[in-house]
Amino acid sequence: xxxxxIKQAIDEICADRGLKDYKLVFSRGSELSASACxxxxxxxxxxVSSVLTLTAVINEHGGSASTNLFDRENLERMVDMAxxxxxxxxxxxxxxxxxxxxxxxxxxxxAYTEPAMKDIIAKTLEIQNQMLDADARVQSGSETQVGCExxxxxxxxxxxxxxxxxxxxxxxxxxxxxxxxxxVKLAYDYKVQDLDKIKLDKCVSxxxxxxxxLPTQTRQAPAVFSSDCMRQMLGAFIQVFFGRNAYLGLSLxxxxxxxxxxxxxxxxxxxxxxxxxxxxxxxxxxxxxTYRKEIVKAGELKTLLYNLSSAEECGKQTTGNSGPFxxxxxxxxxxxxxxxxxxxxxxxxxxxGDGVYIQEMKGLHAGANPNSGDFSIECAGFEIxxxxxxxxxKSFTIxxxxxxxxxxxxxxxDEVEFSPPHGFSRFGAPEVLVExxxxxx
Amino acid sequence: xxxxxxxNEVLGAALATGADFAEVFLETTENxxxxxxxxxxxxxxxDVVSGMGLRxxxxxxxxxxxxxxxSRSGVLSLAANVAGVFAEAPTVAAVxxxxxxxxxxxxxxxxxxxxxxxxxxDLVKKxxxxxxSYNSEISQVMVNFMDTxxxxxxxNSEGLYTFDRQVxxxxxxxxxxxxxxxxxxxxxxxxxxxxxxVFTETYDPAExxxxxxxxxxxxxxxGYCQAGSYPVAIENAFGGVIFxxxxxxxxxxxxxxxxxxxxxxxxxxxxxxxxxxxxxDGTIPNAWGSINIDDEGRPGQRNVLIENGILxxxxxxxxxxxRMEGFKPTGNARRQNFQFAPTSxxxxxxxxxxxxxxxxxxxxxxxxxxxxxxxxxxxxxANGAFNFSVAExxxxxxxKIFEAVRGATLxxxxxxxxxxxxxxxxxxxxxxxxxxxxxGSIPVNVGQPLIRVxxxxxxxx
Numbered sequence: 072x073x074x075x076x077i078k079q080a081i082d083e084i085c086a087d088r089g090l091k092d093y094k095l096v097f098s099r100g101s102e103l104s105a106s107a108c109x110x111x112x113x114x115x116x117x118x119v120s121s122v123l124t125l126t127a128v129i130n131e132h133g134g135s136a137s138t139n140l141f142d143r144e145n146l147e148r149m150v151d152m153a154x155x156x157x158x159x160x161x162x163x164x165x166x167x168x169x170x171x172x173x174x175x176x177x178x179x180x181x182a183y184t185e186p187a188m189k190d191i192i193a194k195t196l197e198i199q200n201q202m203l204d205a206d207a208r209v210q211s212g213s214e215t216q217v218g219c220e221x222x223x224x225x226x227x228x229x230x231x232x233x234x235x236x237x238x239x240x241x242x243x244x245x246x247x248x249x250x251x252x253x254x255v256k257l258a259y260d261y262k263v264q265d266l267d268k269i270k271l272d273k274c275v276s277x278x279x280x281x282x283x284x285l286p287t288q289t290r291q292a293p294a295v296f297s298s299d300c301m302r303q304m305l306g307a308f309i310q311v312f313f314g315r316n317a318y319l320g321l322s323l324x325x326x327x328x329x330x331x332x333x334x335x336x337x338x339x340x341x342x343x344x345x346x347x348x349x350x351x352x353x354x355x356x357x358x359x360x361t362y363r364k365e366i367v368k369a370g371e372l373k374t375l376l377y378n379l380s381s382a383e384e385c386g387k388q389t390t391g392n393s394g395p396f397x398x399x400x401x402x403x404x405x406x407x408x409x410x411x412x413x414x415x416x417x418x419x420x421x422x423x424g425d426g427v428y429i430q431e432m433k434g435l436h437a438g439a440n441p442n443s444g445d446f447s448i449e450c451a452g453f454e455i456x457x458x459x460x461x462x463x464x465k466s467f468t469i470x471x472x473x474x475x476x477x478x479x480x481x482x483x484x485d486e487v488e489f490s491p492p493h494g495f496s497r498f499g500a501p502e503v504l505v506e507x508x509x510x511x512x
Numbered sequence: 513x514x515x516x517x518x519x520n521e522v523l524g525a526a527l528a529t530g531a532d533f534a535e536v537f538l539e540t541t542e543n544x545x546x547x548x549x550x551x552x553x554x555x556x557x558x559d560v561v562s563g564m565g566l567r568x569x570x571x572x573x574x575x576x577x578x579x580x581x582x583s584r585s586g587v588l589s590l591a592a593n594v595a596g597v598f599a600e601a602p603t604v605a606a607v608x609x610x611x612x613x614x615x616x617x618x619x620x621x622x623x624x625x626x627x628x629x630x631x632x633x634d635l636v637k638k639x640x641x642x643x644x645s646y647n648s649e650i651s652q653v654m655v656n657f658m659d660t661x662x663x664x665x666x667x668n669s670e671g672l673y674t675f676d677r678q679v680x681x682x683x684x685x686x687x688x689x690x691x692x693x694x695x696x697x698x699x700x701x702x703x704x705x706x707x708x709x710v711f712t713e714t715y716d717p718a719e720x721x722x723x724x725x726x727x728x729x730x731x732x733x734x735g736y737c738q739a740g741s742y743p744v745a746i747e748n749a750f751g752g753v754i755f756x757x758x759x760x761x762x763x764x765x766x767x768x769x770x771x772x773x774x775x776x777x778x779x780x781x782x783x784x785x786x787x788x789x790x791x792x793d794g795t796i797p798n799a800w801g802s803i804n805i806d807d808e809g810r811p812g813q814r815n816v817l818i819e820n821g822i823l824x825x826x827x828x829x830x831x832x833x834x835r836m837e838g839f840k841p842t843g844n845a846r847r848q849n850f851q852f853a854p855t856s857x858x859x860x861x862x863x864x865x866x867x868x869x870x871x872x873x874x875x876x877x878x879x880x881x882x883x884x885x886x887x888x889x890x891x892x893x894a895n896g897a898f899n900f901s902v903a904e905x906x907x908x909x910x911x912k913i914f915e916a917v918r919g920a921t922l923x924x925x926x927x928x929x930x931x932x933x934x935x936x937x938x939x940x941x942x943x944x945x946x947x948x949x950x951x952g953s954i955p956v957n958v959g960q961p962l963i964r965v966x967x968x969x970x971x972x973x
Contacts, residue, residue: 108770115597117577117590118851120563137559139580145560152558159629162552188597212772212894248772248894255774255895289739319550320652323693399547399555434899437888438921438971442688442697447737447921447971449899466897468739468921468971511739511921511971 072141074099074225077123078233080143084150085127085229092128092168093153094228096356096396097121103185104218105192107199109211112192116218124397126166127153133166133380134158135399164315164380170230172360176344178351183221183239186266191217194266198245201271208249208282209275216244217269224352224396232358240349241266242491247274249282256281258431263349263491277430284463287454287512293426293481294469294508295419295455298488300432301409301500306490307439307446308473309498312339312366313392313402315381321442323474324372332372333477338410339367341376341392345406345499350492356400357393364390366407367477376402395494408499412483419484419504421458427510428453428460429469444473468511479506513538514564516609518584519667522566523606525591527669530600531568531575535668537807538564538582539850541660542625548636548655551644556629565850566594567831574831576853607671614804614811617797620679622708624659631708632657635683635717643687643721649732650725651690656701657683659708666809674809680800680955681710682944685721689728696734696918698727699903703944703955706798727885727904734916737905737972743880744922744965745873745908750886750943752862752958754965755790757889758898758926763817764844765832765856766950767893774896774927778823784930786821787866794843794859800944801861801956806845807854813843817861818930829856848952855951862959866936873935873964875911881920881970882906882913888945896926921971929965937962 074097085093102118124137127150134156136149157166199215221239226232246259258281260272296304311322318325324332333339343361344351355361357379365373377385378393378400394403420428430452439446447470454461482504489499514522519536526534540562547555563580564587577594579586624632636655643653662678682703689696700723704710711717746754759775767773775783784790794803794812803812808830816824828836829845832855846857874882882905889900902920906913942959 112573114574114576114853116575116853117593119579119581119590120851121580122561124559135555135557137557137561139561139563149560155629156556156558159556159633160553162550162554164552164554192597210771212770214770257892257894320690320695321688323695398559399557433892433897434888434890434901434921436890437901438899440697442686443695443731445919447901447919449897449921449923449971451897466899466923466925466969468899468923468969470736470739470919470921470971470973509739509973511969 094126097225100222102220105195106216129157131165132160169358171232175353205275210248214246238350247278249278284465287464293423296503302498307435314375314377333370334480335370343405355393359391361391411501426455470509529595529598533569538665541662546657563850606669609673612674618705620707625661639717639721642718643725646725652688654686685724687724687728689732696731698724700724734918737917737920739972746883749941752960756958762893765828769832769835783823784821787936789864790818792861801859808845810843852952860957868935877908899923932966935964
């Protein structure tokens, strides 16, 4: 069923129920992918999905309900569920139906045509063979995957707003397992790339470089975070920048806007139109126009992130950061990145002197506590000796506090790399030199 | 859902291009959630999702498709697309479907989706009020109540046609304690495969709230854990996450079938300390991770993975069993929903009770840690490198538990750590968790009695 028909049905049902204020979000997507191991395609997948979320506003509170069943009976059930959900809500956070921004930015998402499954399969096998041929130590369990996804999103509400966004892109995942005696190491690459440009990335060479790791020592030392690790760190702690979390005391940045919270070289930006993004979006889940904003500029907290509800609660203006689009909306980021510095990577290592290079981090979902800012995480990487990357080191831990870390940033490399998008969100960072960190081994 | 004749038609269409097996998975799931923060119910949500997953095998190759469009044209179109990946003549025909009714080990007294929000909100507020009143330094409390009513139908080209209904209910409380500019937190979140009676008969919501608040206060008063290498006593219940992460994932066929596990080819060998017996048991009545049938329609099983330190077997799904000569599926195929192909996953996994007294375990540690509550973790099954965080931790000196410390993470290698579990207590308990992997996020229990790990790397400051 097309969105226009669904919306018409919902409008009729809401009128019948006397519901005046409501918002609809409809998403339809499709996915294709192929995976290979041991020079063979092991699995191909085809998926199509549609989801509709209705937010009903009763007494200024918004209750939500979702379904992927679009017949009249199920749509009526969804409307009744949303109304019932809304009628039990309490508290100071109000749900507002938004009539629309004066104008919306223009996305540059490339027009996307899904590749044919046979081409996806051929590319997956080509990369798989290249990976296994690259080095005798690469194991047959090494995996390659190529996939594509495309989606269309509609947001409409009872004030006549109707917005649409389309995205589509191809991605690859390459995971190399290498073995030398009993020593097994793994590295992966996961990136957005057009099908014809996909080639074997650096996972094989990176996995091999990890072989022969030596133990490191428990100590305090300077550390350089890889872009990937710093992106993960931002993802784990991003909610400390959410205005409602600060309002609730779940972030230590309450009332800190306008104050220094990080080193002067730290600039944190959220830009829904960041040029390299393939999932740009011109509106948030409230229907408010999105825009580029500096969250931290030269170490000073310029703004927290707000949606319409949290902005009203906190006496601020929305920053166009309402999300996610489906389900109950809270706060989300788009292309959130730590801006680049002016050092080459080699200069960062030179400035570190003797320390560690953190190439890989695991367990942030459990080892990072946004409430306190504390983290204690398993890592792998390299020893930095005499200002140069030296030998690989065995699993170690780093421990510290995110708020302290922001103030210990000494320098950043001159190139920002981004993770692939998850929905409309992604994170970016350069490599980052931190003055010192607790290392456990 | 689809009638039997249309399911047969879908299976036939899926087999039309040379596949040797086809399976239809149909699902209708209703999820409901209530969120309370700042003393107010700020979120109530509900969703109903329904769809079909269709899988075919041709030898060692699988094709999976999913759709939410359950119209005749929608499901037959998916079957054509899935079959279109192959291009050969049919080799097998679907066998006539014969209905099988599984035994129900997870009875439900009060179906939560039929209960008004008001009743659940009252339970949520009990937990909130108890956490708030635990201590004046408790500054914020978040309560999440969730219930799921999942109905699945599975049919395959070998004639299987079966159905299950899985109802799960969980309440999770996060408490924040604040002093000056410092926040610390505590969490408690039990759940069962049962109805609302979980929180009217089995668990007292107020106790859940108090437990989260107690942990937050312990952490607020704790110093930082020092990094190093120590013996660690890990308490029962959610402490079992050590086995789940350090070893469990590496025993899933998802890894083993592709040779990407440190336990490949080691069945019959001594892989753990003789004190360690580890079991994955999907048949514990009403346990959070239990299953009447798995997501391929096989009855849940009790699988002994390690017995007295000797590796006895793996957790295996149908597709990966094809790559593992001499092994059969073990009733461990699971998936988040119809959008994911099922694969081998854990259910309720635990270290079985041993013979050591708890006081002897603590008493044996000259200097080390007592991990009373664990957080989550992760593992790289290829080389066994694992990590998990400690949510509530104490220093042990001269066999006695002293001050609390925070910020500890335990890391190591799975195949080494299970050899270092050298004491196992008598009091088994289970903890509730969600496990994320290739087939999505699924409910699992972890469990163990109090154990001692002779030496483990501890991250801290």
